[in-house]
Amino acid sequence: MSIPAAAALLYAPDGYDTSRPRLMGRHAAGAGFLGGLIRHAGFDRLVALTRKPADATAFRAQVAELGAQVPVQTLADAEFPRLAETGCLMLPGPDLSSFAWQRRRMAPAHGFSLVGITHTIASASAMDSIAELLQSPVQPWDALVCTSSAVRAAVQRLWQGEGAWLARRLGATRIEGPALPVIPLGVDAEALAPDPAARAEWRQRLGLEPLDIAVLHHGRLSFHAKAHPLPMFLGLARAAAAAPAGARVVLILSGWFADATQRRAFTEMAKALAPDLTIRLVERPETNTTLRAAADVFTLLSDNIQESFGLAPVEALAAGLPVVGTDWDGLKDTVEHGVTGFRVPTLLAGPMDDLAARHDGGQDPYDHYIAGVAQFTAVDVGAAEAAFAALIGDAGLRARMSAAARARAVAVYDWAAVIGQYRTLWAELAKLRASGRGERGARLRGEDPVPRRPDPSGLFADYPTRRLAPETRLRLAPGLPDAAAAVARLKAIAAIPGGAARPDLMPGATAFAQMLAGLEAGPASAGTLVAALPPSAAARCFRALAWLVKVDVLRLEE
Structure with a gap:
């Protein structure tokens, strides 16, 4: 319903x-x-x-x-x-x-x-x-x-x-x-459910053997704006070296590099820090990829203030993957330590008010600012190694955490629950x-609703010689015997390019004719000329009187 x-x-x-x-x-x-x-x-x-x-x-x-x-x-x-x-x-x-x-x-x-x-x-x-x-x-x-x-x-x-x-x-x-x-x-938990067929397909495409344990990192591959890969490479490589006999640990790096600098950094760090770790790179996977099905564990060791929630770990939970994440921002809420995965401790240094000042002053662009903060944010490499080792070495633990991860995602993070x-x-x-609760700072009668953007006719009231007021008296310009002649002149001027800079703000010819008819008997006040108009049109027509003076259809009666 x-x-x-x-x-x-x-x-x-x-x-x-x-x-x-x-x-x-x-x-x-x-x-x-x-x-x-x-x-x-x-x-x-x-x-x-x-x-x-x-x-x-x-x-x-x-x-x-x-x-x-x-x-x-x-x-x-x-x-x-x-x-x-x-x-x-x-x-x-x-x-x-x-x-x-x-x-x-x-x-x-x-x-x-x-x-x-x-x-x-x-x-x-x-x-x-x-x-x-x-x-x-x-x-x-x-x-x-x-x-x-x-x-x-x-x-x-x-x-x-x-x-x-x-x-x-x-x-x-x-x-x-x-x-x-x-x-x-939220996530679409049903779409992310474990898929045995997709698992078989992806593991074949990636050259994974039945006993291989795949750890997936999915998202932007950025050392300065997402997660520095050093703790992941070091921790996982050390844990992989102690894997059970016959089990090969494979890191699946899935996502996109912002530029060649990021690509080179990940490549060189992997060679230097994890030379014996098997790595499969899946660049720019298709939208709504089923790549998660190939994995046994998901990891995101975020250390960046640019992060605020971490959607990829929640998608992993919905796919039934235990998550090794950092004890950082949104992962504090989404990953239940020891239940759906492990949260690795983080350490933030300070003070960094100089970084804030440089960013605020324009010396450091946003990427440099967050890179600086991330540089002084540490992820506990030893704890990361221990978390990876626990999951690599215990298939039963992986299975229990997998079930708990899937259940939590369905109950808490599926869009049905979130939209609820x-x-x-x-x-x-x-x-x-x-409830009738009072409005904070309710608008007062006559007050500009937006003080920083007031009515320009009031803000700039000291610019002109005088302001058009309801008592301002007007008359037809010389040579215009009646309203019809005045309307003909204003139409001719309006037809000239630039004659009316904003014709969309003008009243129609009928409203002009009605106002100008009030001057056929002689001078009249601006207020009188618009008094008979509907309130919705009166303000538009009142200010249009100034344009009629501008184009010499009307003159001020001194």
């Missing part, structure tokens, strides 16, 4: 495209969320806010490809207030602020919620977006979903620093951001909107 749509998506193809050459976690997460929404939300329609007509077309095409069986509705920017019909706008990142200001300008704050999500929070732009949530008109019924408890702690730490500054600088006494629920990314958490969140936010 379908239910009314409780959320709309902000949709642009970039956020949901997994076919791109440089695939990032946020792209896979976006596409996964859209698929999960289609399969498990139970909505009577799929709604998207799109900024361009081409995006609306792309949304319809993508949801059709994903098998959507319900109607599709797209809203343009001008229809922003109609988001109240669903109650929530889901954003693909942490930038709630710009949409909160847009809501303040165009729609009642209680009309709908804004819900963003964290991916990486290490970039300057992401940190700025998070900090700005303390100053923008977000409300108690808005939320920033944190994909892990570690990310939530980092967001709160950012807010503590920003809040302390606002309190000292401005005397602020109430500093509040949106809600910070922790909801993980979102449905609960949407319902909770809807209750807050309906």
Whole structure:
């Protein structure tokens, strides 16, 4: 049974495209969320806010490809207030602020919620977006979903620093951001289920023997932005040297190198640190690869602040693979130590305020910044070796952890469970909107809704000699005996290229004629000329009077 749509998506193809050459976690997460929404939300329609007509077309095409069986509705920017019909706008990142200001300008704050999500929070732009949530008109019924408890702690730490500054600088006494629920990314557990046929096919393609133990590392192959491979090469090579008789340990490196520097680094480190370890490289595997089926263990020894959740380990859990991961960011939540795999301890050095300063000042680009932090983040090589050795040497342990991994993924990380958490969140936010709880910083009568983007006719009021006011008296320009002659002149001027720089902002000829008719009997005030017009047209027509003066259809009556 379908239910009314409780959320709309902000949709642009970039956020949901997994076919791109440089695939990032946020792209896979976006596409996964859209698929999960289609399969498990139970909505009577799929709604998207799109900024361009081409995006609306792309949304319809993508949801059709994903098998959507319900109607599709797209809203343009001008229809922003109609988001109240669903109650929530889901954003693909942490930038709630710009949409909160847009809501303040165009729609009642209680009309709908804004819900963003964290991916990486290490970039300057992401940190700025998070900090700005303390100053923008977000409300108690808005939320920033944190994909892990570690990310939530980092967001709160950012807010503590920003809040302390606002309190000292401005005397602020109430500093509040949106809600910070922790909801993980999801996977399609059914699609990732262990597949014996795929296992046989891949192991044959990779030249693996029945007794071989394959350890898979899948994702971006980047020593500075994902996981430095040294702990993996050293730990796995040492564990492989002590493998049971007849068992060969094979490392499957699957993914993509950003450039030749990364390729050379992985190649040279493998030769230097693990010369006897058998390695199979599978570059740029197909989308939705079944390569996981070939493996017996998955590993990701992440040491990078660019990481915030770690989707690949959860996909591995769903495929029934024990995970050897680091005790780091989202892996702290996803890998149950000793149950579904092992978490290897990590060590973060400091201080590194000089790195933050260099990145903030533009001396270090983002990649250099995260590379610097990663350089001073250590992964316990001995613990990694012990984890690999335990799984390599004990088939029974691998089997128990495999079953536990699969069960946990189905129960906690399948999109059915994750979308269920979102449905609960949407319902909770809807209750807050309906509760009558006061709006933070409610707009006052006559106040600019967006202080940083005020009405230019007010902001620049000291530029002109005078401002057009309702009491400003106007008359027809010399040589124009009546309204018909005035309309003919303005039409002629409007037809000249550049005569009206923004004709889309002008009233129609009928409205002009109605206003100008009020001057046939003599001068009249601007307020009088628009008084008989519908309120929806009066403001547009009032300011158009200045254009009529500009093109000498009207003159000021001194």
